[in-house]
Amino acid sequence: MLQTKELPEIPKIETERLILRKITTDDVNDIFEYASVPDVTTFVLWETHRAKQDSLDFVKFAEEQFDNNISIIFGIEIKNEKKLIGTIDLRNWKAIHKCGEVGYVVSKKYWNKGYVSEAMKAVIKFGFKELHLNRIEAHCEEENIGSWRVMEKCRMKFEGILREKVFIKGRFRTMKMYSILKKEWKEL
Structure with a gap:
């Protein structure tokens, strides 16, 4: 099974409207823009970003996660705006079980526009075709209707x-x- 250390870098995945890619320090302002909004962070494990340093720390965290074979955190960029609107990650995969988990967060401004579904379909495809997973799971809070939809x-x-x-x-x-x-x- 392919592990992240076999990938020289986080791959770039293109969909009709999005580019899923590695996040960098150039994205700190965009990350802070959505991660500092309490409505966006209601259902995530991490705290609302209070300073741009929190967003910079997240970029470093994402890099460490990839380097240590823990997860691949993709930035979600809108092609025609060249703007990062959130992240989607594939994590907790177990080689022996060929199972992984997906999670995501996106700017409130971009809710209910189909961007997360589009990104999720691309990450599911990546997990099955490139990482050779057999099962991909996701969890969300019972109250998070948008996420389970x-x-x-x-x-x-x-x-x-x-x-x-x-x-x-x-x-x-x-x-x-x-x-x-x-x-x-099937190809979603």
């Missing part, structure tokens, strides 16, 4: 409720779990 649009199947699975921002959160298997996947 993205999963359903990408033909992921609802597998169940994980009661009080994670402790985020001072309280336990119940998660919904979705997945798609390689044999169920």
